[in-house]
Amino acid sequence: MLTRRHFLQNSALVALSPMVPAFLSDMARAAGAQRDARILVVIQMEGGNDGINTVVPFGDDGYGRNRKAIRLNRDDLVKVNDHVGLHPSMRAMGQLIEGGRLAIVQGVGYPNPNRSHFRSMQIWQSSRLEEDQIDRGWIGRAFDQLPWPRPGGPDAIYVGEEELPRTLWGRRTDAAAITSTDDLALRLPVGKSGSGSGAEAEDITSFVRRSVLSAYGTAGDLAGSGTAGATAAAAYPQTKLAVQLQLISQLIKMGGGTRVYYASQSSYDTHGAQLPQQARLLDELSGGLKAFLDDLKAAGLSDRVVVMAFSEFGRRVAENDSQGTDHGTAAPLFVAGDAVKPGLIGKTPSLEDLDDGDLKMSIDFRRVYAALLEQWLKIPAKEVLGGAFDPVQILRNSV
């Protein structure tokens, strides 16, 4: 398998330029083992996405009975099989399934579901159902188990304008926040190539010189290629989420050893006039995700990245009187990347066999976390989740 290190040391340099600039070869040299590490990208769909109108069980008689004003037309759906189809604005995600790059885990939730956005998000972010155990997030707890202090960049980076999500809180976790690509543009005519001497030395002066020149090289590289050039391989849609994902892609390409990235998308709380709102959001999610994965594929990095998109809960099966839906329970969750087993995972929840008007949960979300932690990031999950959870088989066996 082509590793990041090989990529930088060989193909990329040849492909980028006939003459290798000094700063790029410095970067290639600096690409250590940790830069080959696997990366998890989490997308938080805030507000409680209506899973029933996202992964639509059109073959279930209950669908037409419960959804009238906001029923999606069967012919418009992106069919996954003869029972289930994706929302019409999720064509890009349909293509990802066909291309073997998207898994949908169905009926994900937790016991005794809480319908408060705040509380349910706390549960998802901390991976703990106990209220006194929310001081750390599941990613924070995961890194807390690793040897510390750790060299290199932050363990996790949140891209966005809100405060750091609880998911990344830890006792020994270094999580950073970054807002925009402006953070990566340099406003000075700096030199990008220094004298070659000392490039290999480990003393602090050489280290600083190498780091500074490499950073300025990266800035020059990004400026030279421009936003369009950096993403030539994948045209990102002009949406907020796509901008976040594009920035994450740039950070991954820069190679800083960060293993978890976090992005978020808000406004899934569709109590009224749900149809246009959800269509826009799912289009943003679907288009952004595909552009991101295509971009990474073109950069030869797609085997290193898995994306998970989740929402804090689904919505009630029956629509309300405002052409919307109220807070519910179990919902589908998305896992994307070259490493996934594509298609539907788990049982499609029945719209007939309900629990007080809500879908029955069939897969505990902590089983998804267990898979991502143990099989993808290779970090033991038991301490993180506060118990042993059987990992859901989301990833290909060869991973």
Added chain:
Amino acid sequence: MQSVPINSTAPAPDMWEPYEPGGQSLWDVRRVVHLHRRAGFAATWSEIQRDLKDGPQAGVTRLIKGGARVEGTIENFEQTADEIGEAAVLSDNPDRLKAWWIFRMLFSPDPLGERLALMWHNHFATSNLKLRDLVLMRRQNDLFRTFARAPFAKLLGAVMHDPAILIWLDAPSNVKGKPNENLAREVMELFTLGVGNYSERDIKEAARALTGWSVAGAGFARQADAHDDGQKQILGRKGLFDGDDLLNILLEHPACPRRLAWRICSEFMGEGMAEGPALDQLAAGLRSHELDVGWAVQTVLRSKLFFSDANIGTKIIGPVEFVTGPAHALELFDPPPSTLVLSEWVERLGLSLFYPPNVGGWTGGRGWLTTRAIIARGNYAAALARGELSVSDSPPDLRGMARHAGRDANLRDGIAFFNELLLGGRIGPRGLDDIRVRAGRPGAPDADPLTIAVALILASPEAQLG
């Protein structure tokens, strides 16, 4: 075989013998700038000249006594700072509390005091992410300042009896029969002993001793009914210990002075400069001086080791110093820079005051120089030189400063002057030539090439080290 007699009574060489100028180690601009970049927030040209004239010990004494600044201080500084701090707390806006601290760093007559407060913020790293209470964050911060140079027992006692750390480390949920070990673990691992100097059993027992320490209203509270008053065994000692007994046991433990010595050296000494015997000796000194932090800081700053060539330019300048230092050295006093803007820059460089990344604080050192942070450092240098930090966009009068220092204001001499002022002359002739060529290149957006030159000096690899 001849045996070499070992003279066990010969005293080990004093690793911290005081520095005296002479021979190869002259008291020059390079060393004065080194002192102020390490122990304060850089110095203006006249502060440098003053220290050059008065000698190293006088320069260090001024820092220790809290009067190192002659320029850019504000009349009734403490009163003004308090008003800003009060307003920040009332606004409940963390950005304003950050700006308050930046204000203190920029304008306090006691830069070393603020450096030490920052060191303790890192040592007792508490985050407002969990507290969400600016009153408590500020109160804890004031403790770091008040007891910055005190015997460590006073600082530790004050911080541990203050709500911020208790809430941060879950003291209220540490009750008899249902211990929460968070506070017990961190007080041993991070605040006093360091990892490897206690067992898991010690932590369990220490947590029992700490039961009943809680918060009521906005103050410290002892809850007798939550306290486990049974016998405990901690670090080989047995007794009916409570939290105060625990602190005394930790303060008397030999690992405590060593951890303190490590903390002080990592703040003031370059990478790899104080290990082994130097650290041991400083720890021994701390022990015989009742863990007097002021004594230790003074010993370090006065030492030959501190002023040695090997120690100059071997520490990566942290975000706070990188931002505030040049603002002071370039005399951005009137109009003053916006402290809100400066604090945003500090954040872009990777440090959010009152929001340490975790209980272990900022790792610092090489970790500061991520790609993003380096680019942010370069952009900060550009913003500073162009005068974009104050509300009225006033660039510093660079040529005036050079002339005032008796230098020619042409580009070449100007670059040489600012290399001395800002970096103690660390950039060599080739680097200076390169800066001159780049700054003088036609088509640059700035009217004055000296502006670009100063930005390039501050963005150079040499400027990242102090």
